[in-house]
Amino acid sequence: KEPSGPTVKTAIPGPRSLQLLKELDAIQNTGAVQFFVDYERSRGNYIADVDGNILLDLYTQIASVPLGYNHPSFENAMKKPENLSAFINRPALGVYPPSDWVHRLKSSLLSVAPPGMTQVQTMACGACSVEHALKTMFMTYQRRVSGGSPPTEEEKETATINQPPGCPPLTILSFKNAFHGRTMGALACTHTKYLQKLYFPQPDWPIATFPRLKYPLEAHEAENKAEERSCLEEIRELIEKFDKRGTPVAGIIVEPIQGEGGDNFASAEFFQSLQDITEETGTGLLMDEVQTGCGVTGKFWAHEHWGLRRPPDLVTFSKKMMTGGFFMTEAFRPQELSILLGFRVFNTWMGDPAKVVLLEELVSVIKEQNLLNNVQTTGEYLISTIKTLQSHFPDLILNARGLGTYCAFDLPTAEARDKLLMALREKGVNIGAGGSCTLRFRPTLIFQKHHVDIFATICESSLKNM
Numbered sequence: 001k002e003p004s005g006p007t008v009k010t011a012i013p014g015p016r017s018l019q020l021l022k023e024l025d026a027i028q029n030t031g032a033v034q035f036f037v038d039y040e041r042s043r044g045n046y047i048a049d050v051d052g053n054i055l056l057d058l059y060t061q062i063a064s065v066p067l068g069y070n071h072p073s074f075e076n077a078m079k080k081p082e083n084l085s086a087f088i089n090r091p092a093l094g095v096y097p098p099s100d101w102v103h104r105l106k107s108s109l110l111s112v113a114p115p116g117m118t119q120v121q122t123m124a125c126g127a128c129s130v131e132h133a134l135k136t137m138f139m140t141y142q143r144r145v146s147g148g149s150p151p152t153e154e155e156k157e158t159a160t161i162n163q164p165p166g167c168p169p170l171t172i173l174s175f176k177n178a179f180h181g182r183t184m185g186a187l188a189c190t191h192t193k194y195l196q197k198l199y200f201p202q203p204d205w206p207i208a209t210f211p212r213l214k215y216p217l218e219a220h221e222a223e224n225k226a227e228e229r230s231c232l233e234e235i236r237e238l239i240e241k242f243d244k245r246g247t248p249v250a251g252i253i254v255e256p257i258q259g260e261g262g263d264n265f266a267s268a269e270f271f272q273s274l275q276d277i278t279e280e281t282g283t284g285l286l287m288d289e290v291q292t293g294c295g296v297t298g299k300f301w302a303h304e305h306w307g308l309r310r311p312p313d314l315v316t317f318s319k320k321m322m323t324g325g326f327f328m329t330e331a332f333r334p335q336e337l338s339i340l341l342g343f344r345v346f347n348t349w350m351g352d353p354a355k356v357v358l359l360e361e362l363v364s365v366i367k368e369q370n371l372l373n374n375v376q377t378t379g380e381y382l383i384s385t386i387k388t389l390q391s392h393f394p395d396l397i398l399n400a401r402g403l404g405t406y407c408a409f410d411l412p413t414a415e416a417r418d419k420l421l422m423a424l425r426e427k428g429v430n431i432g433a434g435g436s437c438t439l440r441f442r443p444t445l446i447f448q449k450h451h452v453d454i455f456a457t458i459c460e461s462s463l464k465n466m
C-alpha cells in the first residue's frame with residue numbers, strides 16, 4: 001500500500017546515501033548519482049531512499065516506471081511457473097527464439113502497436129533501438145535507390161573499410177534540442193547539451209530547428225504558425241542542400257514532444273506537414289517515442305495526437321515499455337536478398353523475454369484498469385493546477401504546458417529551476433529537470449489527483465520562500 005504522503009527525516013542525500021556513495025565511488029564514476037534507494041520499501045508513486053526518507057516520485061527513474069514501485073502484477077508475473085524460463089534462460093532471440101516468443105510478442109507489443117504498424121523488433125534500450133531503426137532507414141533508402149539489386153563486388157570490398165560505395169554518404173535529419181541516445185549514431189541525432197557530445201567524432205548530418213512556440217498557445221497562434229512554417233521551410237531547404245551535395249537524407253528522426261530538450265511541443269499540423277515532406281522527398285520518418293510512449297500523453301503513443309495521414313515508418317520505444325525496440329511498417333521491414341536478410345539488424349540478445357513478460361502484465365493492467373483514462377483525467381487536473389500556480393507566481397512559473405501527465409513548466413533561470421528542484425526534494429517531492437530552465441513531470445500511469453494536490457501544496461510553500 002502507498003504511504004499517504006512524503007516523509008523527510010534527513011537532508012537528501014542523507015548520511016547512509018553518502019556512505020554508500022563513497023563506497024561506489026571507489027568502483028565507478030558516481031557524478032550523476034542523486035541518492036541511494038531502498039527499492040524494497042518503495043511503493044507505488046513513492047520512492048524510499050536508504051535514510052528513511054519517502055518521496056513522492058514525479059520523475060520515476062527518468063520516466064521509466066509505468067506502474068510505480070513493487071506493483072503486485074509484476075510480483076505475480078515473477079511467481080508464474082510459465083515465466084520462470086524467461087528469467088533464467090536468456091535466448092539469442094535473432095537465432096534461437098523460444099517456443100512462446102510469437103505468443104508473447106502478440107500479447108504484449110503487437111497488442112499496443114501504433115495504428116497501421118505490423119512489424120516489431122525488440123532491442124535493449126532506447127539508444128540501441130534508435131541505432132537499429134536508423135540502420136533500417138538506411139537499408140530501405142538504399143534498396144529504393146538500387147532497386148533491390150544485389151551488392152556489387154566494389155560495394156562489398158569498400159563496405160568493410162568504411163568507404164563508399166559500400167558505405168554510402170547517406171545522412172539523417174534531426175532537430176536542435178533533440179535527444180535520441182548516447183551511442184554514436186543516436187548521439188549524431190542528439191543536440192541537447194555539449195557535455196553529451198564533447199570530444200566524440202560525429203558525422204556532418206543536417207540539423208533543423210524544432211519550433212519554439214510561445215505560451216499561452218491561444219495568445220500566440222499567428223506567431224507560432226509562422227514559426228512552424230519557417231521550420232518546415234528550413235527542413236525542405238536542408239534536404240535539398242544535402243541531396244544536391246551528394247549526401248542525401250535517408251530519414252528524419254523526431255520526438256512527438258521533445259523531452260530532454262525541455263518539453264518542446266509542436267502542433268499536429270507541423271507533424272502532418274513534416275510527414276508530407278518525407279513523402280515528397282522519399283525519406284523515412286522515425287518517431288522516437290522512447291520518452292513519450294506507453295500512455296503518458298493520454299494516448300498509448302504520443303504521435304496519435306497528431307492525426308498523421310499514414311503511420312510513421314518507424315516508432316522506437318523503451319523506458320516504461322520495459323523493453324527497448326521499434327515498430328516498423330511492412331515497407332520498412334528489411335527485405336534484402338536472403339544472403340543479406342538476417343544479421344543486418346542484429347545483436348546477441350535482440351531484447352529480453354524477461355522484460356516482455358513484465359510488459360505483458362503491464363499491457364493487461366493498462367487495459368483492465370483503463371489507465372489511459374486515468375492519465376487523461378489526472379493530466380487535465382495537473383495542467384490546470386500548474387496554471388493556477390503560474391497565476392499565483394507569474395514571475396516564477398512560466399509556460400505551463402503538457403499533454404496527459406507529460407507536463408512541464410519553466411522558471412526564469414536555470415539557477416531558479418535548480419533552487420526549486422532542491423526545495424521540492426527537501427520537502428519530499430522528486431521531480432526532473434529538463435532543457436535549460438524546465439521542471440518536468442514524468443509520473444507513473446497510476447498517478448492520481450491527490451498526488452497532484454500534495455505536489456501543489458509543497459510547491460506553493462517552496463515558491464513563497466524563493
Ligand SMILES: Cc1ncc(COP(=O)(O)O)c(CNc2csc(C(=O)O)c2)c1O
Pocket residue numbers: 062125126127128130179180181182255259260288289290291292318319
Ligand atoms: C526520446 C529519447 N530517445 C532515446 C533515448 C535513449 O534511451 P536510453 O538509451 O537512455 O534507454 C531517450 C533517453 N532519455 C534520457 C533522459 S536523460 C538521458 C541521459 O542519458 O542523460 C536519457 C529519450 O528520451
